[in-house]
Amino acid sequence: MIKPSLSELEARLDGVQVAADMAASLTLDAFKNAPVAENKGGGSMFDPVTATDRDAEQLIRSFIQKTFGADGIVGEEFADTQGSSGWTWCVDPIDGTRAFVAGVPVWSTLIGIFYDGEPVIGLIDHPAMAERYLGAKGKAWKQEPGGTSALKTRTCARLDDVILSCTEPMAMFDEAQLSAYEKIRQTARFSRLGLDAYSYALTASGSIDLVIEAQLKPYDIAALIPIIEGAGGKITDWQGGRAHDIGKEGGAVVCAGDPDLLDHVYPVLHG
Known part of the structure; x- marks a missing residue:
């Protein structure tokens, strides 16, 4: 794997949080106002999507294209955008749309960033619970109103x-x-x-x-x-x-x- 420069990585680590803040301003308001879903699957199993899914992804895409114009974008609701920088953003504007529609607060915005085909930055943002999880540079941490704390998995080998x-x-x-x-x-x-x-x-x-x-x-x-x-x-x-x-x-x-x-x-x- 070719490693990105620290300055490029830090810029996108900041950027992914700006993008999440922008999306949260939209999704949280919609969540509080009984979002309506349609079936995008067309099959027997209901595969929900809301206008907020599409609007939030478009908002994130617009930010990426304006700030990191040479980066690629892969998203759930729109066609892929090819990049030339070696960086690719993977965006799920509302992961857990069923929960979102049902009023269950575990839905989130997911943004992962690849460099040279390897995942180097990850964000899970839960606006309805005021919890944000981040991973980069071999570390992971949680942000919430009370502060920032390091994340550590549990030892459990059985x-x-x-x-x-x-x-x-x-x-x-x-x-x-x-x-x-x-x-x-x-x-x-x-x-x-x-x-x-x-x-x-x-x-x-x-x-x-x-x-x-x-x-x-x-x-x-x-x-x-x-x-x-x-x-x-x-x-x-x-x-x-x-x-x-x-x-x-x-x-x-x-x-x-x-x-x-x-x-x-x-x-x-x-x-």
């Missing part, structure tokens, strides 16, 4: 000690994946569902130990990696490969606060 999370197993997994997940769930201490990206923030904080999910896209993953790794954890695909190489469709990931835990997880996932 499956029977695990607090497990998955947003929606019945919707995310095919039959074989669901069977593998169930084996881990039945061994785990207990599990929590419906947290969207907040489960990864809680893993970085040392509260949750293991997240197993599928059907993820690059913009769902990019922001998480620098935060999880900066806090001492590891996030991969189900084969132990790079999570950010999952491709556009069907991406299955496993995130462990304690990397040693993965030695017990992979054999179960592989059945």
Whole structure:
């Protein structure tokens, strides 16, 4: 990996927070006023999107194009923008749109930044809970009204000690994946569902130990990696490969606060 200059990285670390502030001014107001969703999937499963999803992504894109005009952009709601600088921003304006529409505050804005194909900056912003999680330069930290604190995952190398999370197993997994997940769930201490990206923030904080999910896209993953790794954890695909190489469709990931835990997880996932 070619390392970016410190000045370029610092500029984008500042920039990602400006972009998140801009998005939050829009999303938080909409959240408080009963947002209405439409089905963008068109299939039997409701895949919600709101006008705020699109407006927030456009706001972030406009900031990037104005401030870092040579950078690429990959987002959920609009076509990719090719860059020439080696930097690429991955944007999910509202991760957890179902939660957003249902009035559940765990929705977030995700912004991950790649340099030379590697994730180097990550941001998970939870405006409704006034919590922001950041990762860069091998570190991870949380910002909230009370101040800034370093993030550290929990030591947990045994499956029977695990607090497990998955947003929606019945919707995310095919039959074989669901069977593998169930084996881990039945061994785990207990599990929590419906947290969207907040489960990864809680893993970085040392509260949750293991997240197993599928059907993820690059913009769902990019922001998480620098935060999880900066806090001492590891996030991969189900084969132990790079999570950010999952491709556009069907991406299955496993995130462990304690990397040693993965030695017990992979054999179960592989059945």
